[in-house]
Ligand SMILES: Nc1ncnc2c1ncn2[C@@H]1O[C@H](COP(=O)(O)OP(=O)(O)O)[C@@H](O)[C@H]1O
């Protein structure tokens with residue numbers, strides 16, 4: 001078996017030296033795939049992504065157990081800057097555009113680690129080809145663009161680093177369903193045409209499982225289930241808890257809670 | 267009655283009857299204003315890029331000037347002394363990042379603020395240890411002639427100082443607007459976390475802003491020093507940058523410049539035309555009172571960064 005692009009081995013994450021948030025998360029992201037990390041708000045999706053990109057330390061979090069390997073190499077002692085250079089970029093939850101910079105300046109700042117070469121111009125054009133809307137808005141301050149446009153800026157900015165792996169945190173958040181489809185379609189295209197691998201955190205299980213190849217479900221800082229996207233989509237528990245397809249006789253919230261507490265799939 | 271008269275009538279009559287004199291007073295005030303602007307500018311740069319309230323900015327002006335004048339007095343040609351001082355200020359930026367900022371990253375802002383107080387006293391002590399506590403004249407060969415524009419008398423050295431300060435500000439704006447590093451600086455100022463996420467190394471950016479703030483301090487120190495000599499009170503005078511910041515907004519470069527000019531001109535005019543009524547020394551507190559009034563009515567300052575509400 002070949003080593004996956006990214007391997008997370010049983011990591012534990014603690015914030016502020018005391019708050020234990022991840023309690024042993026393991027996952028694998030094979031090269032060239034889209035892997036979805038699913039789970040409710042507070043499950044630990046963002047924390048997992050930040051442990052990989054090493055943005056965790058800026059929030060006083062630390063990986064205290066386990067290991068994360070990129071192409072078989074531990075990332076623990078690398079800085080966020082090193083990781084971007086070795087091809088891992090995170091698109092943070094809530095987009096985090098540089099509000100007072102123009103759309104184009106935002107995109108260019110994504111290429112910071114690559115210096116000033118002519119290649120950057122070419123990649124800028126590539127991003128505009130994927131997101132024609134950004135070309136139209138290239139001179140606007142990012143803070144004045146719409147939520148969908150900001151999500152495009154954030155993804156385009158990550159593409160400017162020429163990444164191998166993009167850690168994409170909740171791209172659907174706050175967007176109208178049609179826009180969500182549009183964004184996911186572009187993610188799919190970037191994956192297929194540019195060969196970018198994605199690890200995608202989403203609460204919107206439905207959309208994520210339609211576009212991803214594989215999925216992990218996170219609950220309370222643990223992986224409670226994983227499988228091929230197809231398989232998860234057809235799983236009864238997933239249908240019930242994450243796809244909102246309520247089976248007869250179990251509509252009651254309290255019963256669901258009770259059922260959930262039993263954690264049948266563990 | 268007479269008191270009210272001396273506040274509300276006499277000053278305006280004086281201004282009206284001798285407009286050239288008013289112009290000269292304003293011009294003189296603008297010149298000190300440039301100095302305040304430069305100190306405030308260094309402050310804004312560091313505040314924008316790292317959120318650090320740099321108490322040491324004023325002392326950096328003194329420290330730069332002390333090194334410069336000390337090296338000249340030690341016999342170095344002016345140009346060599348200038349280059350050496352620039353190198354010292356850049357080295358200082360590296361040292362501050364390495365010793366202070368790197369170890370305090372992710373700490374509360376108040377802790378970083380305390381650290382800059384430490385830096386301020388350390389630099390003041392270091393300067394005195396190396397160069398002694400004497401007041402030193404600084405002569406860099408500025409012209410000391412005057413020009414007359416109509417009936418208004420203008421010092422050539424002041425015009426020169428204004429031109430230098432103006433060029434510095436323009437050069438900085440171009441740097442911020444059009445270079446890769448400048449763009450990264452603005453990105454960091456906008457959103458630290460996002461900057462980290464795209465791989466902008468914050469510690470490099472800090473070195474750059476502290477070095478730039480050091481250079482701005484050097485320019486301010488040279489101007490002030492050649493006018494009033496290099497002395498330790500320089501760092502106190504530089505505290506006037508605080509009201510300038512309140513007036514101009516802590517994150518605005520144009521605000522720092524214009525705030526400095528307003529306060530410089532305002533305090534001179536107040537001193538000259540209203541000083542008599544109060545028995546003088548308005549200049550000492552004018553800036554602070556103006557800042558206080560501003561705090562009541564426009565706490566974000568004249569040019570405080572627009573907070574973008576998403577549409
Ligand atoms: N910086 C932080 N300090 C302390 N606790 C945090 C921090 N960030 C997240 N947490 C906690 O960690 C848990 C997981 O959060 P997160 O990873 O953001 O979940 P998700 O992205 O799945 O919504 C939550 O309970 C949250 O309150």
Ligand SMILES: [Mg+2]
Pocket residue numbers: 042045046047093169170
């Ligand atoms: Mg999250």
